[in-house]
Amino acid sequence: MSKQVLILKGDHIGPEIVDESLKVLRKVDEQFGLELVFEEGLLGGAACDAVGEPCPDETLEKARRSDAILMGSVGGPEWDGLERHLRPEKGLLKLRSGLELFGNLRPAILYPQLAEASSLKPEIVAGLDILIVRELTGGIYFGEPRGIRVLENGEREGYNTYKYSESEIRRIGKVAFEAAMVRDRRVCSVDKANVLEATVLWREIMEEVAKDYPEVELSHMYVDNAAMQLVKAPKQFDVMVTGNMFGDILSDAAAMLTGSIGMLPSAALDKNGKGLYEPCHGSAPDISGQGLANPLATILSAAMMLRYSLNAPDAAVAIEEAVSRVLDQGLRTPDIHTEGTRKVSTSEMGDAVLAAL
Amino acid sequence: MSKQVLILKGDHIGPEIVDESLKVLRKVDEQFGLELVFEEGLLGGAACDAVGEPCPDETLEKARRSDAILMGSVGGPEWDGLERHLRPEKGLLKLRSGLELFGNLRPAILYPQLAEASSLKPEIVAGLDILIVRELTGGIYFGEPRGIRVLENGEREGYNTYKYSESEIRRIGKVAFEAAMVRDRRVCSVDKANVLEATVLWREIMEEVAKDYPEVELSHMYVDNAAMQLVKAPKQFDVMVTGNMFGDILSDAAAMLTGSIGMLPSAALDKNGKGLYEPCHGSAPDISGQGLANPLATILSAAMMLRYSLNAPDAAVAIEEAVSRVLDQGLRTPDIHTEGTRKVSTSEMGDAVLAAL
Numbered sequence: 162m163s164k165q166v167l168i169l170k171g172d173h174i175g176p177e178i179v180d181e182s183l184k185v186l187r188k189v190d191e192q193f194g195l196e197l198v199f200e201e202g203l204l205g206g207a208a209c210d211a212v213g214e215p216c217p218d219e220t221l222e223k224a225r226r227s228d229a230i231l232m233g234s235v236g237g238p239e240w241d242g243l244e245r246h247l248r249p250e251k252g253l254l255k256l257r258s259g260l261e262l263f264g265n266l267r268p269a270i271l272y273p274q275l276a277e278a279s280s281l282k283p284e285i286v287a288g289l290d291i292l293i294v295r296e297l298t299g300g301i302y303f304g305e306p307r308g309i310r311v312l313e314n315g316e317r318e319g320y321n322t323y324k325y326s327e328s329e330i331r332r333i334g335k336v337a338f339e340a341a342m343v344r345d346r347r348v349c350s351v352d353k354a355n356v357l358e359a360t361v362l363w364r365e366i367m368e369e370v371a372k373d374y375p376e377v378e379l380s381h382m383y384v385d386n387a388a389m390q391l392v393k394a395p396k397q398f399d400v401m402v403t404g405n406m407f408g409d410i411l412s413d414a415a416a417m418l419t420g421s422i423g424m425l426p427s428a429a430l431d432k433n434g435k436g437l438y439e440p441c442h443g444s445a446p447d448i449s450g451q452g453l454a455n456p457l458a459t460i461l462s463a464a465m466m467l468r469y470s471l472n473a474p475d476a477a478v479a480i481e482e483a484v485s486r487v488l489d490q491g492l493r494t495p496d497i498h499t500e501g502t503r504k505v506s507t508s509e510m511g512d513a514v515l516a517a518l
Numbered sequence: 519m520s521k522q523v524l525i526l527k528g529d530h531i532g533p534e535i536v537d538e539s540l541k542v543l544r545k546v547d548e549q550f551g552l553e554l555v556f557e558e559g560l561l562g563g564a565a566c567d568a569v570g571e572p573c574p575d576e577t578l579e580k581a582r583r584s585d586a587i588l589m590g591s592v593g594g595p596e597w598d599g600l601e602r603h604l605r606p607e608k609g610l611l612k613l614r615s616g617l618e619l620f621g622n623l624r625p626a627i628l629y630p631q632l633a634e635a636s637s638l639k640p641e642i643v644a645g646l647d648i649l650i651v652r653e654l655t656g657g658i659y660f661g662e663p664r665g666i667r668v669l670e671n672g673e674r675e676g677y678n679t680y681k682y683s684e685s686e687i688r689r690i691g692k693v694a695f696e697a698a699m700v701r702d703r704r705v706c707s708v709d710k711a712n713v714l715e716a717t718v719l720w721r722e723i724m725e726e727v728a729k730d731y732p733e734v735e736l737s738h739m740y741v742d743n744a745a746m747q748l749v750k751a752p753k754q755f756d757v758m759v760t761g762n763m764f765g766d767i768l769s770d771a772a773a774m775l776t777g778s779i780g781m782l783p784s785a786a787l788d789k790n791g792k793g794l795y796e797p798c799h800g801s802a803p804d805i806s807g808q809g810l811a812n813p814l815a816t817i818l819s820a821a822m823m824l825r826y827s828l829n830a831p832d833a834a835v836a837i838e839e840a841v842s843r844v845l846d847q848g849l850r851t852p853d854i855h856t857e858g859t860r861k862v863s864t865s866e867m868g869d870a871v872l873a874a875l
């Protein structure tokens with residue numbers, strides 16, 4: 162039973178880091194007899210340049226018939242001048258929404274080998290392992306009405322709508338509780354229920370979902386406090402679940418706590434387990450084409466893909482262990498390089514993972 | 519020419535920390551001949567208990583005829599059971615909105631004497647001095663329509679509206695640029711213009727405002743990146759300006775970078791310089807009534823009040839210097855206590871500032 166994997170290399174460092182991940186995927190494909198079939202598609206600036214829109218229908222079609230999608234990163238200053246609906250980011254949003262990839266898993270893990278990289282004191286972050294579950298196809302990102310209108314007094318007003326229905330909240334809640342069941346069994350739901358009605362309902366439904374998971378402890382935190390607690394004592398968290406906008410902010414803050422955002426993978430899942438996998442970091446135009454990018458976040462995204470969408474957990478573990486071994490060997494791309502370790506290029510890092518498999 | 523100051527002690531540690539600030543204010547009043555006249559009002563849970571609503575009209579009236587307002591902190595678990603519109607936080611929001619206190623100044627300063635308190639590495643935060651300018655009477659906090667409705671399919675949906683008009687953006691932009699003029703002349707405007715139309719207009723108007731301040735450098739940052747950069751390299755910022763919701767999150771994260779949120783004051787100003795001054799921290803129900811609270815954030819809020827609303831900059835400096843001297847003496851309330859310093863109570867700390875004046 163072969164598995165279809167769509168590859169979306171994207172922009173700038175995207176192709177570089179995806180190429181390394183493909184090497185690794187091909188190797189575990191052989192080793193574990195996975196019968197992976199790869200197909201390529203266009204997304205982001207690359208798609209704008211080639212066909213004039215950031216997520217062509219053909220890409221959406223290919224994604225629909227794939228079992229999983231591995232993406233590099235999209236965007237860059239050369240497309241900033243385009244009309245808003247043609248920008249690379251809009252392609253990503255269309256893909257997430259078109260495939261209903263509502264369940265975004267964003268782990269923030271500090272690898273013991275990289276403890277030095279964090280801007281936080283070692284005792285605050287050593288052993289950090291948080292999973293942020295972000296709702297990805299609703300909330301203020303997609304709420305209508307939205308736009309810029311002219312008011313009666315003649316001045317303009319920009320407006321967006323933040324909304325969540327019970328079923329949208331329930332399904333992301335379940336993702337968080339299921340994830341907590343195989344972790345430390347604690348879910349912290351983040352909202353602003355003291356101000357926003359949309360999140361009053363969020364809190365209520367999370368309480369409801371929690372009833373089906375008596376082994377999991379549910380707590381609630383306001384988003385401003387959550388941002389503080391992430392800085393003060395991040396290890397207090399196991400799973401955090403929140404809406405699209407708050408999740409965007411908190412997951413980036415959490416990722417940066419580790420000091421090595423070049424290491425962090427992510428998954429965006431639909432209700433059947435199909436998923437889009439991408440590194441947490443962006444397309445890094447400033448270092449593209451120079452072999453400076455860290456391919457590990459994408460390689461680890463490929464591992465997540467094997468685990469969550471391709472039913473190949475052994476292959477996932479093999480990749481994760483290979484990455485750990487390479488770190489033990491002291492190999493580092495420039496973003497995670499510190500004194501006493503060996504600086505390597507994007508492809509040298511990919512080759513090292515390959516050799517460690 | 520006497521000056522009217524309204525005192526809103528609020529809940530839990532509120533009265534304790536305000537009482538210390540009043541001691542200090544009375545002393546500088548004498549020393550500098552300020553002719554301050556104090557009046558008290560009810561706000562928050564204290565107001566709910568006394569008159570059944572968190573911001574009675576009488577308080578709003580008193581606030582209107584004052585030159586400035588000094589507040590402790592509001593809220594606590596005992597009022598969580600109340601209907602939403604009766605909760606202590608709603609009183610604070612009504613006061614901010616009723617007085618049009620749109621310009622929220624939230625400094626995040628790391629006192630050299632407290633460098634150890636931060637969870638970040640000393641080299642990352644030493645000398646930190648950021649000013650976050652948060653819009654406080656608009657955005658999603660106050661946008662209509664809002665509520666919880668029943669959809670056609672029978673399920674409920676919570677919704678809020680995020681909106682900003684040109685004039686709202688312009689006036690907060692001016693506050694930020696004016697502040698930058700007497701600082702390092704750099705403004706970073708934070709938005710999510712790649713996703714939210716409301717913030718596309720925000721970015722455009724900030725560019726417009728910037729034209730009137732050619733000496734000030736304006737940059738833009740997406741909110742997710744801003745959260746990351748605050749963790750990674752906070753000293754890159756001088757003034758940050760942003761909307762109500764993002765400002766709530768980022769200012770708390772920034773405050774926590776200093777590790778001593780018990781030290782941070784804030785101001786909320788209207789267009790004429792009338793202001794509400796309050797500490798950044800909350801009402802800390804867990805430590806209330808035990809003399810454990812740090813009164814310095816409120817004492818420093820009183821100093822801000824003297825500077826921005828009462829035209830008494832010398833008295834403000836006197837208080838700030840007294841606080842610094844007390845820290846030099848090694849006096850610490852429990853929240854900022856470290857080995858080798860002397861632990862003192864709320865009132866001992868207030869007395870020490872008084873003595874240092």
Ligand SMILES: CC(C)[C@H](C(=O)O)[C@@H](O)C(=O)O
Binds near residue numbers: 253254409712
């Ligand atoms: C590129 C942008 C639209 C996107 C988002 O805000 O979701 C990104 O920041 C992310 O977190 O994946």
Ligand SMILES: CC(C)[C@H](C(=O)O)[C@@H](O)C(=O)O
Binds near residue numbers: 355356385607
């Ligand atoms: C209490 C709450 C409504 C308030 C806010 O969100 O504005 C608080 O968090 C603050 O930042 O002053």
